Amino acid sequence: MAGDFLYQALIYLAAAVVCVPVAKKVGMSSVLGYLLAGILIGPYLLGLIGGEGQDIMHFAEFGVVMMLFLIGLELEPAHFWKMRRAIVGLGTLQAGLTAGLLFALGMAFGLPWATALAVALALTMSSTAIVLQSLKEKGQMQTAAGQASFAVLLFQDILVIPVLAILPLLAPALATDTDSESHSLLQDLPAWLQTLAVIGSVTVIYVSGRYLIVPLLRIVAKTRLRELFTASALLVVISVTWLMEMVGLSPALGAFLAGVVLANSEYRHELESDLVPFKGLLLGLFFLGVGASINFKLILDIPGLVLGLVAGIMAVKALVLLLCGRVTKLGVDQNLLFALGMSQVGEFAFVLLSFSGQLRLTDGPTTDLLMAVTALSMTISPVLILINEKYIDPYFGIRQKIEEKSADEIGEKHPVILAGFGHFGSTIGRLLRANGVEATILDFDSDRVELLRKMGFNVYYGDATRLDLLKAAGADEAKMLIAAIDSPDTNFELIRTAQKHFPHLHIMARARNRFDAYELIDLGLKDIYRETLYTAVHLAVDVLQNLGFRAYTATRQGQNFIQHDETALRKLAVQRHDIKQYILSVREQIEHQEQLLQTDLHENLSETDHSWDGEYLREIIGKKTK
Amino acid sequence: MTRKHNILILFAHPRFERSRANARLVRHIPKSGHITFHDLYERYPDFNVNPAYEKDLLARHDIIVWHHPFYWYGAPPLLKQWIDVTLEFGWAYGPGGTALKDKIFFNTITSGGPRESYSREGHHQFTVQDFLTPFRRTATLCHAVYWPPFAVHGTHRLDEAGLQEQALQYQGLLERLLAGDFDPETPQQYPYLNDWFNQTKP
Numbered sequence: 058m059a060g061d062f063l064y065q066a067l068i069y070l071a072a073a074v075v076c077v078p079v080a081k082k083v084g085m086s087s088v089l090g091y092l093l094a095g096i097l098i099g100p101y102l103l104g105l106i107g108g109e110g111q112d113i114m115h116f117a118e119f120g121v122v123m124m125l126f127l128i129g130l131e132l133e134p135a136h137f138w139k140m141r142r143a144i145v146g147l148g149t150l151q152a153g154l155t156a157g158l159l160f161a162l163g164m165a166f167g168l169p170w171a172t173a174l175a176v177a178l179a180l181t182m183s184s185t186a187i188v189l190q191s192l193k194e195k196g197q198m199q200t201a202a203g204q205a206s207f208a209v210l211l212f213q214d215i216l217v218i219p220v221l222a223i224l225p226l227l228a229p230a231l232a233t234d235t236d237s238e239s240h241s242l243l244q245d246l247p248a249w250l251q252t253l254a255v256i257g258s259v260t261v262i263y264v265s266g267r268y269l270i271v272p273l274l275r276i277v278a279k280t281r282l283r284e285l286f287t288a289s290a291l292l293v294v295i296s297v298t299w300l301m302e303m304v305g306l307s308p309a310l311g312a313f314l315a316g317v318v319l320a321n322s323e324y325r326h327e328l329e330s331d332l333v334p335f336k337g338l339l340l341g342l343f344f345l346g347v348g349a350s351i352n353f354k355l356i357l358d359i360p361g362l363v364l365g366l367v368a369g370i371m372a373v374k375a376l377v378l379l380l381c382g383r384v385t386k387l388g389v390d391q392n393l394l395f396a397l398g399m400s401q402v403g404e405f406a407f408v409l410l411s412f413s414g415q416l417r418l419t420d421g422p423t424t425d426l427l428m429a430v431t432a433l434s435m436t437i438s439p440v441l442i443l444i445n446e447k448y449i450d451p452y453f454g455i456r457q458k459i460e461e462k463s464a465d466e467i468g469e470k471h472p473v474i475l476a477g478f479g480h481f482g483s484t485i486g487r488l489l490r491a492n493g494v495e496a497t498i499l500d501f502d503s504d505r506v507e508l509l510r511k512m513g514f515n516v517y518y519g520d521a522t523r524l525d526l527l528k529a530a531g532a533d534e535a536k537m538l539i540a541a542i543d544s545p546d547t548n549f550e551l552i553r554t555a556q557k558h559f560p561h562l563h564i565m566a567r568a569r570n571r572f573d574a575y576e577l578i579d580l581g582l583k584d585i586y587r588e589t590l591y592t593a594v595h596l597a598v599d600v601l602q603n604l605g606f607r608a609y610t611a612t613r614q615g616q617n618f619i620q621h622d623e624t625a626l627r628k629l630a631v632q633r634h635d636i637k638q639y640i641l642s643v644r645e646q647i648e649h650q651e652q653l654l655q656t657d658l659h660e661n662l663s664e665t666d667h668s669w670d671g672e673y674l675r676e677i678i679g680k681k682t683k
Numbered sequence: 684m685t686r687k688h689n690i691l692i693l694f695a696h697p698r699f700e701r702s703r704a705n706a707r708l709v710r711h712i713p714k715s716g717h718i719t720f721h722d723l724y725e726r727y728p729d730f731n732v733n734p735a736y737e738k739d740l741l742a743r744h745d746i747i748v749w750h751h752p753f754y755w756y757g758a759p760p761l762l763k764q765w766i767d768v769t770l771e772f773g774w775a776y777g778p779g780g781t782a783l784k785d786k787i788f789f790n791t792i793t794s795g796g797p798r799e800s801y802s803r804e805g806h807h808q809f810t811v812q813d814f815l816t817p818f819r820r821t822a823t824l825c826h827a828v829y830w831p832p833f834a835v836h837g838t839h840r841l842d843e844a845g846l847q848e849q850a851l852q853y854q855g856l857l858e859r860l861l862a863g864d865f866d867p868e869t870p871q872q873y874p875y876l877n878d879w880f881n882q883t884k885p
Binding site for chain 2: 606607608609610611612613668669670671672673674675678
């Protein structure tokens with residue numbers, strides 16, 4: 058048994074480790090890599106695993122739950138509340154239209170109406186796992202399309218619950234509810250009690266999130282045992298999942314709510330970093346399962362029907378989504394991203410279809426066929442996203458920019474964008490302002506933003522690495538971007554985003570130290586300002602003066618040193634890549650210092666400077682006349 | 684002319700620590716509460732001259748010495764910066780610009796080449812006075828009296844004894860000016876202040 062488990066783990070992990078990097082290298086998302094890996098090891102290609110793909114998927118759906126918990130963590134309750142209209146409005150529109158159209162099509166194909174409805178509802182669902190994973194991976198969560206996708210997906214998650222309740226009603230006498238998917242405790246209770254239980258459990262999540270989980274985490278954090286904190290994080294997610302399944306709600310939705318409740322707690326980032334690897338692995342496993350469960354035998358038997366169904370269903374879904382996008386006034390490129398990204402049939406379809414099968418709403422072959430269609434559409438979807446991104450989006454992206462310009466909107470947009478208004482950025486902003494240059498400021502600290510707004514600064518609150526925020530700040534028209542964010546990693550991300558989407562921007566970047574500067578040089582930046590350089594040189598200049606050096610000489614030596622150091626920086630930045638082996642980083646730093654000191658020796662600054670040197674002239678003239 | 688004069692020495696040397704002649708000259712400046720030695724390169728290594736401070740200094744002195752090595756027929760750049768920033772329109776010159784009226788200005792210079800090379804026939808083809816025309820005009824425009832320079836020529840070849848002699852002359856000159864023992868018009872009749880000092884020794 059243990060051997061069997063090890064063997065399976067070996068197969069799955071090896072498949073993932075081999076396929077995902079290859080997929081990434083070719084420019085595909087990791088989702089596609091996992092799916093292909095699943096197909097590869099599945100029963101129809103290498104046959105390394107049998108028909109257990111479905112079981113694996115079932116287990117791995119927990120990854121989806123975790124993903125929603127993490128998404129909830131990143132969402133502030135206030136922001137979530139703001140989205141409520143989009144969730145209900147856009148969600149209803151998409152679900153209603155898609156289900157309606159698919160139902161009509163089903164009827165047209167001669168399905169009984171109950172079957173047609175069950176199938177239509179199942180196929181309406183999009184894949185939360187695929188869509189959100191790709192959006193996050195590409196940093197598109199905060200774009201208009203990302204937000205719309207998220208709203209629709211959330212609505213679908215909610216929709217699963219009533220659909221699961223309705224399906225048994227569609228199958229009157231045939232239903233043998235012994236083997237139903239959801240072993241809900243409340244199934245036999247009257248409707249009003251069920252409603253009460255649902256409301257009750259949501260309240261439980263809210264109250265326990267506030268008054269039970271946070272104090273608990275506080276105690277756990279005090280033990281300073283990292284693995285115990287990880288265990289607590291897992292415990293939170295699993296208990297929410299369990300509670301939701303007990304009352305027959307969607308675990309994903311419950312986890313999402315729990316995440317939102319904990320988003321304001323001080324443990325938000327710890328929870329996030331502890332759960333991210335689990336989420337990633339489980340989601341990967343889930344995609345592997347999807348890939349492995351595609352029934353290629355069935356597809357090869359009736360390829361025309363399968364492919365036709367996939368194409369037809371995805372086309373209907375995409376068209377409805379395009380219409381929804383239109384209604385919410387998405388731009389052309391955003392709308393395409395939204396529609397193509399969400400056009401697949403999602404993992405909830407597996408649940409709903411197998412449930413319908415048990416209820417005899419759909420017969421065996423139909424269920425198998427639709428399962429295959431679902432899995433296939435999930436596989437195709439990342440490819441569609443890729444095609445859109447590579448070939449279609451660039452075309453529309455450009456066209457839209459031209460349209461926007463001709464619209465001639467004059468906002469309060471300044472030529473300079475200043476990202477980060479901490480101690481570093483604020484000095485820049487103040488100096489600029491003292492000279493009548495107003496910059497558009499992006500900052501992440503809400504208190505500071507409020508103060509700055511009061512002072513009449515043009516400030517945008519938010520993560521400066523977000524594309525839509527940069528757009529809102531006028532990055533399209535701005536001339537310069539000052540990247541002065543405290544966290545170097547965020548700063549790099551901002552620079553990469555800006556370089557990719559606003560190549561015209563002149564980027565001037567803050568670097569914490571020499572090593573940050575190397576990264577920036579690698580990014581192709583020219584204007585790099587090391588915060589440790591100028592202050593340290595200034596101090597050293599003052600030391601020289603206090604030791605009796607002439608002020609002007611010391612100042613010039615400081616200026617020369619900066620120049621010399623900049624040259625050395627650029628030289629060593631190139632050499633750095635030659636060193637293949639990275640030893641301990643401390644050791645490396647010492648070696649680096651040594652290299653620096655060596656170059657200093659070669660170029661003794663004071664010995665080569667003979668400007669205004671009366672004694673030097675005297676020596677030369679004296680030699681000549683002798 | 685018995686009143687004590689206040690002397691302001693505006694010293695401009697970008698590499699004073701490597702200077703021999705000026706080091707000795709500066710060492711021989713008399714210690715007196717009436718002489719202000721103002722080391723411009725030490726004060727403004729960033730060239731950010733403070734005009735309010737400089738104007739106040741000027742107002743408190745009667746004789747202003749532009750003391751500098753003679754580089755490329757002129758003064759080191761910070762002295763020009765000082766002139767540009769300090770001598771404001773409406774204060775030093777122009778309408779109402781009478782703050783420097785009747786003050787005395789002169790240059791103290793050191794040059795590597797000998798005195799003979801600074802003549803119509805010499806290597807440099809012009810006299811030092813010719814080269815100092817911008818300073819003369821600057822002083823004149825500010826309604827001040829401009830005197831010929833105190834110059835130490837030939838510093839490249841000057842030996843210790845010769846240098847010491849020059850330094851003592853500078854010291855003597857400043858002491859005499861301090862005492863107010865002179866007629867402001869007479870120095871203008873000499874090509875160098877050195878000559879006036881040597882030839883009118885009491």
